[in-house]
Amino acid sequence: MSDEESQEPELSEKQKVEIAKWFLLNSPAGEIQYVAKDVKAVLNDEHVYNMAVSEAFPVYNKSHMICLEMPGRVGDVLVTSFGQLNENEYLDPRTAQVAVVDHVKQVCTEVRPANDEELPSPYIEEFRCALDAEITKYVDEAYPKGVSSVYCTNGKDVEGPGSDFELVVVISAVRHSPQNFCNGSWRSLWNIEFKDDVQMLEVSGNMQVGAHYFEEGNVQLDAQHECKDSTIFQSPDDSAISITNIIRHHETEYLASLQVLNMALLMVNCFTV
Amino acid sequence: MEAAMGLMRRIHPKNTDTALSALLSLLPHHSSDLLSQVDQPLQVLCDVDSGKEFILCEYNRDSESYRSPWSNKYHPPLEDGSHPSVELRKLEIEANDVFSVYRDQYYEGGISSVYMWEDDNEGFVACFLIKKDGSKSGQGRRGYLQEGAWDAIHVIEVGPEEEGTAHYCLTSTVMLSLTTNDESSGTFSLSGSIRRQMNMDLSVSEGHLCNMGKMIEEMESKLRNSLDQVYFGKTKEMVCTLRPPAEVVQMRLPDS
Known part of the structure; x- marks a missing residue:
């Protein structure tokens, strides 16, 4: 495995995605967007970049517990694994709202009231x-x-x-x-x-x-x-x-x-x- | 390349190794640029002849071997490795002796190495390296850190002599890492690297070594101050703005 890496100069797509994800996940707090920009330039491969960001951003956002503003002045929602209903939906228990999140853009695109089962x-x-x-x-x-x-x-x-x-x-x-x-x-x-x-x-x-x-x-x-x-x-x-x-x-x-x-x-x- | 350097500025210094090898595999055609521009933690080898340790860097490397400043031999042995000229080697030997004394006085231990080589414009380049391990296993007198290292790299380009003076361009990098892990305070890691440059035109009447020594001494004291006050002060200030210490809150209470 390691022999293959040192002798084979051309990386597989999967290896490139893994490297890109490593850089993204190791971004300091609040700097993932800057890191993403540089990663994109270094990769020079839109397809690999898109795969890496779609996998890395949700993990980063949850581990850094980023705070997003919900539309309509409802308040802020924290993106955490505790409030996660599915990949893109996060419960804000204080307002009993569910925020729909765009992970890569790091914005909340819409909100809906939570169902009884979710509370x-x-x-x-x-x-x-x-x-x-x-x-x-x-x-x-x-x-x-x-x-x-x-x-x-x-x-x-x-x-x-x-x-x-x-x-x-x-x-x-x-x-x-x-x-x-x-x-x-x-x-x-x-x-x-x-x-x-x-x-x-x-x-x-x-x-x-x-x-x-x-x-x-x-x-x-x-x-x-x-x-x-x-x-x-x-x-x-x-x-x-x-x-x-x-x-x-x-x-x-x-x-x-x-x-x-x-x-x-x-x-x-x-x-x- | 610019983006790669941008990434290196953001990634945690403790992950420099991983980040560099990742970039090398992504950008194999930039490998020499990356290796010369990214400062890596210094490694050490033992000179088989003198039994003394020496520091490895890009400047004493030839293919897979490194030249020791003590014996002037490559480790592992290399048939046709490049060597400085006889004259420059004399200066290199002298510089290593002087720098060892300096290192011992300022660092109370540690390892140092100086390498010199001719450059393309009739001058030469000298690289002064210091590595100090402050961890429990290290030889530092007050070493009590779980893991701690201070690596200093000073590269001086010396221009050709003109009318008794020469131009000196010093680029210095200090990499510092401190890690502790104890019951009461949990894990704590503070690491960083800073790089500064200094240019001077000096008379060579007292010799190159004397001029370079003075510049390095001045630069090291500047770097130490920056690390102490600006950088570590700044990180502390940042923690305090996130959550001001209780005293500040209490002091503010009577006003509100």
Whole structure:
């Protein structure tokens, strides 16, 4: 396989698509369109390019949890695997709208109201909605450009106490300033398991930070952290408050540890005196 | 080619290797341009004669072999590999000695190599390389990083001597990568490369080596400052604009 690659100068179409996809998927936050332009020029093959973008953009958009504006001033929708109904349709639980997304153009082309089957039961919705309200307050306060969403990922049809279910909180904040040659992104995912039998909530989080600075060079920061916590099962409103407190606490702490680490690396400067 | 370089500016520096080999296979006819324009992390080989390590780059390569600055021999051996002239080789030996001392003072360890070759316009080109491994396994005195590397490449084109002065054009690239992975802070990777250029016309009365040394010293201090303040400062600033630290939020609260 590897012998074939080094001896055979002409790549197969499939290999070209794979290489193009690799570049697209490894684009820094907010830069996939620029990367796509360069990939197109390097490939010089419309057919291969179209295959690569059609496969890579949906994956990139979901993993970067990009935020798109829905037409008709409905609001914004996050493109995530949690809200995905099919390849091009994404649920926005807050507005109960379904956004139809053009992945390659990265726009939302139309919206439709969600069906009853696509939405959680009223019992679940009470927890989801209360948490969404608290998270929105927190995100507005902590992230100047943050967008959040709360999804039910498990047990959305549970009608009342007695069964487990799961909610996911997604927070995404991006900042693009190509004129200053820098881009950055923050993504955090919080999974909350509502355990009915033990009356506990298991919280697990994953936070990801990226920054790219490219004036006369290319400097990138990539950091990721996971953590776990738990609290007791309470009413929808009280659960929402305690979950949000947990998230606020961990995110603030992580940010502080990042600053300390960053500073320590610089001050120790172990490479040069 | 321009688009290929555009891609290299966006791809994460830790993926440079993969990106370069991908571009080489897509654009085989541009391979020499790509190899000379894309800076890759420096590799090291051990000189069998002296037992000392030397750095590999495009400038000491001939087909699949690399010339050691210590023994002047190619590794693996090469029948008709190109060598600098006797005179230039003398300067190269001297430069390697001086640069080793400089590297030891500034870097507390690491590996350095200097290569020189004649160019087409009666001058010559010198390439000064430094590699420092700051990881746990590296020899850095304070090495505690999971993975950390500092690679510096300085290429100086020296023009022909005219009325006692010569033109020096220095292009420097520093590649830095830092990676940590611990329980409390998760994974953290900060890497980058920056490139700067400096042009000077200097009197050759004190010799080329002295002039080149001064330029490199000045450039290295500039690059260190840029990396520290501008680049890493900028990434930190970016994180702070995404999610301002709590103190800032609290400080703002009384106003609102």
